Amino acid sequence: MQNAPPASAGIHTEPAGRHAAAERHPPPDTHTPADRYEELFVAVQREAVFADSKTFPDCAPLGAPQEILAAYRQACTAPGFDLRSFVATHFAPQRPALASQAEAPAQDLRHHIDRLWDELTRHPDQHPHRGSLLALPHPYVVPGGRFVEMYYWDSYFTMLGLAASGRTQLLHAMTDNFAYLIERFGHVPNGTRTYYLSRSQPPLFACMVALCEGCGGQGALRYLPQLLREHAFWMDGAQALAPGQAHRRVVRLSDGALLNRYWDERAQPREEAWREDVATAAAAPQRPAAEVFRDLRAAAESGWDFSSRWLGTPPAGAGRLQALATIRTTRILPVDLNALLHQLESRIAQLAAQAGDAATARRHQALAGARRAAMDRWLWNEEAGAWLDLDWPEQTPRRGLNAATATPLFTRTASAAQATRLADTLARRLLVPGGLAATEQCSAEQWDRPNGWAPLQWMAAEGLAAYGCDALAGEIRARWLRTVDAVYQREHRLVEKYALHAHPEASGGSGGEYPLQDGFGWTNGVTRQWL
Template identity: 40%
Template sequence: MKNIALAMALITGFSVAAQPIVTPDQLYGNLFHEVQMQRIFPDGKTFVDCTPKRPVKDIMYDYGLQKGPNMNLKKFVADNFNLPVTPQLNYVTQEKDVVMHIQNLWSVLKREPNSISPAGGKGASSLLPLPHPYIVPGGRFREIYYWDSYFTMLGLKESGEVQTIENMIDNFAYLIQTYGHIPNGNRSYYVSRSQPPFFALMVELLAGIKGKDVYKKYLPALLKEYQYWMRGSDSVTTGNAKFAVVKLGKDEILNRYWDDNATPRQESYREDMLTADTFAMNKMMTMRFASQQAADKMRRQLRSNAFRHLRAGAASGWDFSTRWFADGEHIHSIETTNIIPVDLNSLLYQLEVVIARAYQLSGVQAQSTAFLKKANKRALLINKYCWNKTLGYYADYHFANQTQLERITAAGMFPFALLPMQALEGKMAIAKTVLQNHLLKDGGVLTTPVSSHQQWDAPNGWAPLQWMSIWALDRNNEKALAKDIAQRWCQLNVAVFMRTGKLMEKYNVVNTQLDAGGGEYPSQDGFGWTNGVLLALMKKYGITQ
């Protein structure tokens, strides 16, 4: 382990010493609670991204003196905090060429290395330092995001921004060595969870440009990320889960999304508090309690469960979708940690394969063989638990109920993009029909066919899921359909750009004349992964504006 840490220090150029984490709720206590619950800012992410204008201890002393029914909390916050800065109001230009627009956007979305020393003292900014420049998605997303970055890199590659790709991967290696994993984003309030593990695919992308030594360079980081996802695998018992691992049978381990905390997400604090209240109330309606004390204890436990499910939903990147809801409709029935997601396990298969390749190139054949064995075992388990013969499609598995979920989502395309071809034999011919009948619309592929007020449901489509679906089809010799989806998506992106001057976070693929909606915040523009996937698809399929 010491050698791994030293190797990663060489990659990142930063010390291997652990970085202390202080989150906004810890800094500001009751002030944080009141600001979020009173909606001083319409978006809960605003306050957690603020920086103090003076030492935190002085702010909190004055808050203690002033708090009460007559306090003007909004004015107090304005007097004591700097609001987060967005470089420009919107990423609108007068350019008519979408490729040129994206080329110019890279500089707008780029952030320089940051070493935080705010007026408020150590830890007073939620932004975590990174050693190299990086690209942010845009809008309210003013920091690097884990899985977003892979799809952004696809476009950076087409723009010749190879050094930026390497810088971002080095930043992720630094985050792994510092915090033990890649957080959701480089904010203190994101450190308790990760996101879909695309780091191995980033390494593959860079190795395709710079050569095989890239695998060896990042082997220590790949291994440490794998250790994070497999925490508890040596002690979890059959039929149970521990952290992100689930043991389904003897020697049968798959993974779920997880967050180490069971508290409200700080960036969506009020929303989570309200959801957890409803979650607890609904479950307690059918219960009887011997005392008020017993009822209060149960309420606290149920609220904690709700917070954990909400946080795990955020870790999935699909925040939120009826995919995670027990009743298939309402967020207050969320049960993310009871579900084994097919996309997550396909990505972890890929991580195991890439580690095996890196070991092989490093001349350590025994470890290479061991990781290939792990990968092949995972592929068999994905087929056993996630191939739904009734649907003719890959779906998630509900391990708590020991049932396959009968939900068609774009996540079901991930195995076709990543699993070994022998594991997929005969399946694509069936799954293609399911995709066409349930998910394919005028503007591309739906996330799910369920219409809801959640942003990862119909009528929305998202760039990463277009890319994975197209990749899956192309790889399985459904090249005409892959190209058709690419054309639909690119035409939609360009049409919205020509109409608005923007590239958006998500799109309405059902009615291409309407904006995408749903979720906890307005649709954002910028936008990293849309830019990346659009450029890559235009290049791959020779699509012009």
């Protein structure tokens, strides 16, 4: 990986004191497990008391956290202190969301998914006291497996399935939960845990609002205040930027155009992957650890954690950790994020006009037009016939195609000519026997080949269909459904990701930091909608 550009390259760094103070003194009701348990948290993670780094941050304390920490400090230096026994005495691990089935279910795939919704639904009165789980006012669906909280972008694709299953009341409740999160925190967190509050995920609340309205729920206009507030979160600091500068999630390019990147407010190991992040930073001794942590967290905000999409060029013969240590997410302006923000700006303009707020409508229509022009200039690559992510300090497109290139079709950002070119590119470079591949690169990361993911299939197929590319859209849908059904018939489960081999060799996906998870929210949602 190339070294980060010097200050003269125009990268703006916010004064360290403001974020440092915020990290040291978060609001009391949003303290993360690392905030609360300090050296106890580090000891539990470092000594691998639990095999999965996510287990301890998700534990429910069996007493007041400050009293548990005091008890640890008093006991930890005593001869024969047993950390595992101490943790077992003071914490209760959360159970996985859904257990694997040993026997074939009686239902076909459609009815199996319909039955899963109740098993994956959680209610506010089930929230453990004093844990990391954020309280919500309404019921919601969790993805499955180790993921026993509500996630941002997962939920939109899950909600598609709720609509198809006729579970519209639950769909409406989830939309209101997301509105509540924006009202309380100013953004939708990555997931409903305190340790996720420093980042968001791909902004799909506008899509949820449209889906809710289309299923007889609250009109979209009701959610205009939350849409405006989410947009303000992503654009924070934009007005003060000079060309070549960046602040949080916004970058002003050399021509004055504004585009967005992924970011995280903290530059520390992710609490749910503490050991993994510490090991990754140690594999890059030439880089400041905080820089590695920030880029890992920013990739988690993207939802693509992790992928060659975010990596530099690893040394020859590098292992997985050395390759991952080249991560450079904050240097990259992603196609999908900017397309979704174009959609958000366009939707705000439409709703503001409907509300009679002409000034807000004009302002956001202008923002949407400026973003589309910036995307055409900086992200559309005529030679490749595709939208490509941009390394903004270098002002060069990222090599290698990934499935996020189809998002401008999903958001109606592309022109008809671009859609035609892109359909040809997708068919030649990313269409494989089992569906649409995440990238062209095979790696040990889960968002690379051979894996495919439900949200990528949905956005590509629905986007292609919107531009009249029905044959390719239908082919992606058919190949994906064959993949999901083949694994279901053989293993009696739906999973988080799939290895897109030809039927009947299709299998659950692999790679990444944790084992394959069952459930699974967005797979259920996209599959049920297409069935």
